[in-house]
Amino acid sequence: MSTDSVQADEDDAFSLVTSASWQYQDNVLYLPDGQKPTFFGPDAPRGDHNYNASVGLNFDKRIGRQQFSANATRSMVRYNNLDVLDYDGHNAFASWKWQAGNDFSGQLRYTSRRYLQGFGDFRTTTPAKNLVDLETLRFDAAYVVDAYWTVFGALSQDSVRNELRVRQGSDSDTDRIEAGLRYTTRGGTAFELLGRDTQGNFPKRLAGLNVTNSFSQKDLEARVRWQPVGHSRLSASIGQSNRKHDEVPQRDYEDVFGRVSWEWQPTGHLGVNFQAERQISALEDLLSSYFRTTTYTIAPIWQATGKLRVDGRLQWVSRDGNGETFFSQLSPALQAQLGIAGASARQEDITTYSLGATWAIQRNLTANAELRHDSRDSNVQFYQYRVRSLSMSLQYLF
Numbered sequence: 355m356s357t358d359s360v361q362a363d364e365d366d367a368f369s370l371v372t373s374a375s376w377q378y379q380d381n382v383l384y385l386p387d388g389q390k391p392t393f394f395g396p397d398a399p400r401g402d403h404n405y406n407a408s409v410g411l412n413f414d415k416r417i418g419r420q421q422f423s424a425n426a427t428r429s430m431v432r433y434n435n436l437d438v439l440d441y442d443g444h445n446a447f448a449s450w451k452w453q454a455g456n457d458f459s460g461q462l463r464y465t466s467r468r469y470l471q472g473f474g475d476f477r478t479t480t481p482a483k484n485l486v487d488l489e490t491l492r493f494d495a496a497y498v499v500d501a502y503w504t505v506f507g508a509l510s511q512d513s514v515r516n517e518l519r520v521r522q523g524s525d526s527d528t529d530r531i532e533a534g535l536r537y538t539t540r541g542g543t544a545f546e547l548l549g550r551d552t553q554g555n556f557p558k559r560l561a562g563l564n565v566t567n568s569f570s571q572k573d574l575e576a577r578v579r580w581q582p583v584g585h586s587r588l589s590a591s592i593g594q595s596n597r598k599h600d601e602v603p604q605r606d607y608e609d610v611f612g613r614v615s616w617e618w619q620p621t622g623h624l625g626v627n628f629q630a631e632r633q634i635s636a637l638e639d640l641l642s643s644y645f646r647t648t649t650y651t652i653a654p655i656w657q658a659t660g661k662l663r664v665d666g667r668l669q670w671v672s673r674d675g676n677g678e679t680f681f682s683q684l685s686p687a688l689q690a691q692l693g694i695a696g697a698s699a700r701q702e703d704i705t706t707y708s709l710g711a712t713w714a715i716q717r718n719l720t721a722n723a724e725l726r727h728d729s730r731d732s733n734v735q736f737y738q739y740r741v742r743s744l745s746m747s748l749q750y751l752f
Contacts (some may be wrong), residue, residue: 367415371427375747378403382436383481384473384739393480394438404433406747410445421451431470439483443468460495474730476521477737484518504536523559524638528552542581548593549574561601569636571597575611587617595634597644605643607677609634627653642675642699661714669706675699702732718751 380401383391391398410427426446433439447465471484489512496506512528534548550573559567575593592612599605611634619625633647649671656664676699710724728741 367413369412369414370752371410371412371749372752373406373408373747373749375406375745376403377406377743377745379741379743381739381741382433382439382473384741385481386735386738387740391436391481394436399435402433402435404431404439406431419453422449423451424448439470441470441483441485443470443485445469457498458495460493462493463491465490471516471521474728474739482518482520484516484521486517487513487515489513502537502539504538506534506536508532523556525558526554526556528554539581544577544579546577547575548577566599566602566605568601569597569599571595585619588615590614597636602680604678604680607634607644609644609646609676623657625655627651627655629653637675637677637700639675639679639700640681641679643677643679644675645673645700646676647674648672663712665708665710665712667706667708669704671702671704671706673700673702673704675701698733700732700734700737702730702737704728704730720749722747722749 408429413424415422429443445467449463451461453459467488492510494508510530514526530552532550536546538544552571554569556567561567577591580588596608613631616628629651631649635645637645652668654666708726713721723746726743
């Protein structure tokens with residue numbers, strides 16, 4: 355059958371996407387050096403390869419000034435030796451980009467995803483498969499006041515559910531409200547001020563001495579996106595997070611986050627993205643209430659030919675446990691009785707190197723390959739790992 359006879363017409367609302375991929379990892383469970391996955395059997399290997407086959411249906415249609423889009427993809431992942439990790443997943447979304455008049459616009463979007471939780475941060479003494487169901491509903495709106503000023507806001511709900519019983523205490527429901535103001539200069543530089551209120555709940559968790567089943571968080575963030583100059587695009591943001599826990603106020607924290615990004619494209623075939631970022635994220639730990647994460651990323655892109663693109667990534671991440679907990683505020687004598695005297699907060703350095711290539715074989719057929727190395731050094735040996743992987747994939751759009 356010829357390509358012309360199977361490809362969908364550009365005006366068709368529906369299209370079919372199929373893909374197949376293969377991946378090998380020399381440390382599937384992200385174990386520390388020298389440790390073997392004997393809990394899966396005496397001969398269970400550290401490394402294994404898996405196959406992933408997926409099929410998806412796309413919908414994309416514009417009606418007047420309204421744009422409707424949707425996708426539903428079903429995937430099947432099978433391992434060669436560690437077949438206990440086999441699973442079926444899905445990824446779906448539905449979107450309505452709406453426009454009312456010339457000044458009022460926004461988007462209503464729903465997403466649903468089922469996937470295998472990675473083993474890099476999901477650490478238990480005996481690793482086990484945990485499938486995660488994530489659902490998000492979000493409504494965005496923006497109103498253009500005049501040529502310079504825009505008011506925008508959003509409402510969103512997130513739901514996370516874990517299949518593994520030991521992880522169901524991390525099931526969460528999160529509601530967010532955002533509101534902001536944007537000023538755009540005549541030259542095209544945009545300044546934004548954004549406020550965000552987040553209310554979180556852990557429905558299957560009982561509050562205790564160091565465990566909370568709800569939180570409230572307020573963020574205030576300022577952003578700027580400079581008008582592109584020459585071959586460069588610059589953007590930056592800075593903000594502050596304030597998180598409160600009613601049941602365990604010792605875990606409350608407040609800290610600053612921010613990001614600086616520079617996209618540089620010296621030629622039509624070569625580009626490099628530089629980014630420095632500081633993030634604040636909650637941490638379930640005996641001695642720390644949150645991670646302060648600093649990330650530096652360099653991502654070069656080379657469009658070698660009209661059909662071949664090469665991508666690279668160099669990333670360095672430093673994560674430091676911060677904040678207080680119920681246990682960190684105990685007296686040294688009580689900490690000694692609990693066996694945590696002298697213990698220090700987690701400190702980790704994560705390094706990622708990757709090199710990939712994408713080849714547009716035909717208009718509707720694409721191939722991809724990637725080599726990747728991940729490592730984490732930690733002051734707690736339990737969290738260390740080294741992982742090298744190779745992946746290849748094919749995708750066809752009907």
